[in-house]
Amino acid sequence: MSxxxxxxxxxxxxxxxxxxxxxxxxxxxxxxxxxxxxxxxIGADWIAPYGYAEQSLLHRLQPPAFLGGDPAYLLxxxxxxxxxxxxxxxxxxxxxxxxxxxxxxxSTIGTVLGFLAAHFRGWVEDAIMLMVDFQAAMPFLIIAxxxxxxxxxxxxxxxxxxxxxxxxxxxRLTRGLVLQANAKGYAFAIRTLGVHPLRIYVxxxxxxxxxxxxxxxxxxxxxxxxxxxxxxxxxxxxxxxQTSLGLMLGEGRNYIATAWWMAIPAGIAIFxxxxxxxxxxxxxxxxxxxxxxxxxx
Amino acid sequence: MSLRFILGKLLRAFLTLLLAVTFxxxxxxxxxxxxxxxxxxxxxxxxxxxxxxxxxxxxPLPEQYARYVAGILHGDFGFxxxxxxxxxxxxLERVPLSLELGLTALALTIVLGIGGGILxxxxxxxxxxxxxxxxxxxxxxxxxxxxxxxxxxxxAMTWRILPSSxxxxxxxxxxxxxxxxxxxxxxxxxFTRSSLLEVLHQPFMRTARAKGVPFRRxxxxxALPNAGIPIVTVVGLRLGALIxxxxxxxxxxxxxxxxxxxxxxxxxxxxxxxxxxxxxIAFTMVVVNFLVDLxxxxxxxxxxxxxxxxxx
Numbered sequence: 348m349s350x351x352x353x354x355x356x357x358x359x360x361x362x363x364x365x366x367x368x369x370x371x372x373x374x375x376x377x378x379x380x381x382x383x384x385x386x387x388x389i390g391a392d393w394i395a396p397y398g399y400a401e402q403s404l405l406h407r408l409q410p411p412a413f414l415g416g417d418p419a420y421l422l423x424x425x426x427x428x429x430x431x432x433x434x435x436x437x438x439x440x441x442x443x444x445x446x447x448x449x450x451x452x453x454s455t456i457g458t459v460l461g462f463l464a465a466h467f468r469g470w471v472e473d474a475i476m477l478m479v480d481f482q483a484a485m486p487f488l489i490i491a492x493x494x495x496x497x498x499x500x501x502x503x504x505x506x507x508x509x510x511x512x513x514x515x516x517x518x519r520l521t522r523g524l525v526l527q528a529n530a531k532g533y534a535f536a537i538r539t540l541g542v543h544p545l546r547i548y549v550x551x552x553x554x555x556x557x558x559x560x561x562x563x564x565x566x567x568x569x570x571x572x573x574x575x576x577x578x579x580x581x582x583x584x585x586x587x588x589q590t591s592l593g594l595m596l597g598e599g600r601n602y603i604a605t606a607w608w609m610a611i612p613a614g615i616a617i618f619x620x621x622x623x624x625x626x627x628x629x630x631x632x633x634x635x636x637x638x639x640x641x642x643x644x
Numbered sequence: 645m646s647l648r649f650i651l652g653k654l655l656r657a658f659l660t661l662l663l664a665v666t667f668x669x670x671x672x673x674x675x676x677x678x679x680x681x682x683x684x685x686x687x688x689x690x691x692x693x694x695x696x697x698x699x700x701x702x703x704p705l706p707e708q709y710a711r712y713v714a715g716i717l718h719g720d721f722g723f724x725x726x727x728x729x730x731x732x733x734x735x736l737e738r739v740p741l742s743l744e745l746g747l748t749a750l751a752l753t754i755v756l757g758i759g760g761g762i763l764x765x766x767x768x769x770x771x772x773x774x775x776x777x778x779x780x781x782x783x784x785x786x787x788x789x790x791x792x793x794x795x796x797x798x799x800a801m802t803w804r805i806l807p808s809s810x811x812x813x814x815x816x817x818x819x820x821x822x823x824x825x826x827x828x829x830x831x832x833x834x835f836t837r838s839s840l841l842e843v844l845h846q847p848f849m850r851t852a853r854a855k856g857v858p859f860r861r862x863x864x865x866x867a868l869p870n871a872g873i874p875i876v877t878v879v880g881l882r883l884g885a886l887i888x889x890x891x892x893x894x895x896x897x898x899x900x901x902x903x904x905x906x907x908x909x910x911x912x913x914x915x916x917x918x919x920x921x922x923x924x925i926a927f928t929m930v931v932v933n934f935l936v937d938l939x940x941x942x943x944x945x946x947x948x949x950x951x952x953x954x955x956x
Contacts, residue, residue: 480656481663483881484929486888489906489922493668496910496918497675573787577892580789581907593789600793600896604801614790622785629781 374630377623384620388440396421396430399437400588403428408606423608425598434590435612441591442575442617445509449571450564452510454517458560461521462548465529475518482515488574495583505584509575513567520563524556558635565628569621576617592617653937657930664926668919669712673705675915716923722916726909731916735902735924741811742901746890748817749825750883757829758875761836766863768841776833783830788889792823792896809898820897828886832878839874843867872943880936884929 387394396419404427410416411423411431422431464472482490491508498504525548528534537547576593578584580600585591587598592613599610683692696702700711715721724731764776799819800808807816843849844867852862894903902921909917 477659477663481660481667484660484884484933485664485926486884486929488888488891489925490667492891492906492910493918493922494671496913497671497915499913569785576787577789580787581892581895583907583910593787596787596790596793603793603797607797610793614787614793617787617790618785621787622781625781625785 371630373626377626380619380623381627384439384443387436388443391436391440395433395436397433399429399434399590401429401433408602410606411608414608422612423606425606425609426602431608431612434595435592435616438590438592438595438613439616439620441585441589442572442593443620445506445575445585445591446568446571448506449510449512449575450568452507453512453514453567453571454560454564456511457514457517458521460514461518461523462525464518464522465525466544466548472522476522479515479518483519487512488577491574491578492583495578500583500586502585502589505578509571509578512571512574516567517560517563520559521556524559525552528552528555562628562632562635565624565631569624572617572621572624649941650938653934657934660930660933661926664923664930665713665716666709668922669709672915672919673708721920721923724909724914724917726912726914726917731914731920734917735905735920738900738902738905739924741899742890742894742903745817745820745824745894745899745901746886748821749828749886749890752821752825753829753832753886754879756825757832758836760829761833761875762840762863762868764833764837765840765844773837776837780830780834783826784834786827788823788827789892789896791826792819792893795819795823796896811899816897820893820899823896824886824889824893827889828882831882831885832875835878836871836875839871840867843871846870869943873940876936876939876943880932880939883932887925887928 403424406417406420406424407428408426409420409424409428412418412421414423416423420430420432422435424430425434460475464475491512494508495505529552534547534552537551538544572592575584575591576596579591579593580597582594582597585594587594595613596610596617599606599613602609683695693702700708703711719732721730721732721735723729724734727734760776760779764773767773796808796819799806806819808819810816849862849866852866857866890901891903891906893899894901895907898904902924905917906921908914909921
């Protein structure tokens with residue numbers, strides 16, 4: 348690509364522009380929704396018109412404003428006269444925060460175990476891979492339910508349990524990638540220089556395998572949202588008066604015949620969030636891994 | 645398929661089961677003293693000690709573990725304090741209904757998922773393909789409990805053509821099975837499509853075409869068996885997800901299966917029931933994984949010949 352003298356845009360800028368122009372509309376919409384979620388989650392205290400537990404028994408089960416309800420309650424009110432829109436905003440904050448922390452916990456534990464398995468090999472690797480196989484064989488929801496049953500529900504425990512979801516995928520992925528990387532010239536070259544293994548892994552190997560792990564995060568994040576909302580929906584996750592998107596759906600389910608607006612907005616919010624992260628993840632994967640293109644396009 | 649391959653897989657299955665039993669034992673012992681949880685706070689110390697002795701809780705941990713494993717092997721999964729019956733009996737009663745729901749959802753998945761995936765791969769780039777892909781992405785992102793509520797709202801409350809809950813006829817089965825099968829079918833369709841697409845571009849497909857093999861035989865006889873391994877893998881591996889999903893979907897439709905029992909047992913902390921279900925599911929998954937491994941060896945004889953590792 349040669350730039351004409353009249354063309355004042357540098358090649359790097361042109362490249363960036365071309366990429367931006369090729370950004371599909373769907374991806375932009377997904378990113379916009381996630382941005383909105385982030386803004387709502389961070390600014391919930393200022394944005395929400397009412398508190399999430401604020402009741403007004405005189406205004407119970409008001410329909411949304413666009414269905415002829417009170418304009419003070421845009422999405423209507425629930426069975427205790429709480430504003431659905433405000434609760435939705437706080438619920439989004441809770442669900443996204445839990446999914447965020449959960450992803451952080453699972454990816455960190457999994458990645459570290461993957462590194463350990465690849466570094467030590469031998470029985471350490473065997474033990475870790477046996478745990479990985481066991482975890483992969485058991486439906487995680489069942490394990491989560493068992494732990495919550497045995498230990499009783501508390502928010503901290505719930506967060507940790509949700510966080511463990513998907514660790515085995517990171518561990519297996521990281522182990523494979525690190526084994527590959529260790530066999531490559533660059534890792535060998537640094538090792539012969541006498542650099543400490545920890546430094547090799549953190550400074551050299553990790554940056555090289557990060558893109559694959561990031562794609563895995565986009566696959567794992569929606570699953571964690573679905574896990575948290577499922578457990579909360581069943582009444583075994585986030586406990587009232589706290590709220591989460593799953594809990595809102597669970598509470599709204601009892602009113603579904605008379606006041607569908609209690610449940611539907613929370614369901615749509617979950618759906619849009621998981622859909623957005625998945626679509627962005629697919630798009631990222633296509634960009635980062637050219638080998639998938641012949642099959643996927 | 646070599647005997648060594650099968651034995652290796654059996655050993656693996658046994659280890660996984662042992663790990664599941666150990667996991668339940670550790671969690672059970674870590675979660676507190678069952679005696680102090682069951683008896684009132686003001687129970688005299690002597691009574692507590694008598695109970696501890698009766699249940700063997702005063703023994704060293706390794707002995708407790710050995711007794712626990714022996715009990716499981718003899719079918720002793722503890723007593724459900726809500727039903728006042730052996731937990732295993734309570735759980736087994738619910739199994740047929742869960743199987744009915746699960747197998748219907750599985751059949752739906754295989755027809756819709758594999759059929760849709762094949763269709764999308766053959767009609768690649770057309771509106772059929774786009775519609776299938778849109779379905780897979782939506783189906784994967786849709787929380788099953790939300791889908792269930794939407795279906796109830798539409799078919800049970802608005803149009804009143806299907807019952808919203810309970811069991812008894814095929815009409816009761818429709819909505820739970822669709823709810824349960826949708827996300828599973830979406831995953832299977834996606835995998836079928838991409839693995840079939842990969843095979844369709846292989847040189848042997850071109851050779852078959854050049855030889856004049858009819859279209860139908862090229863797809864059914866050449867492409868599908870070669871695309872089979874990833875499809876079998878995803879159907880087998882995602883079965884765990886189907887079981888997990890059933891736990892959420894059953895309560896939505898008041899379907900009195902194992903999933904609903906598990907949720908209520910967790911809520912009431914009926915630990916004997918919980919451990920029975922966890923071990924039952926672990927056993928099911930181990931059997932399924934074993935069968936998937938054997939299917940690999942059957943689909944691709946090379947896997948069974950070389951060593952167990954090739955299938956991983």
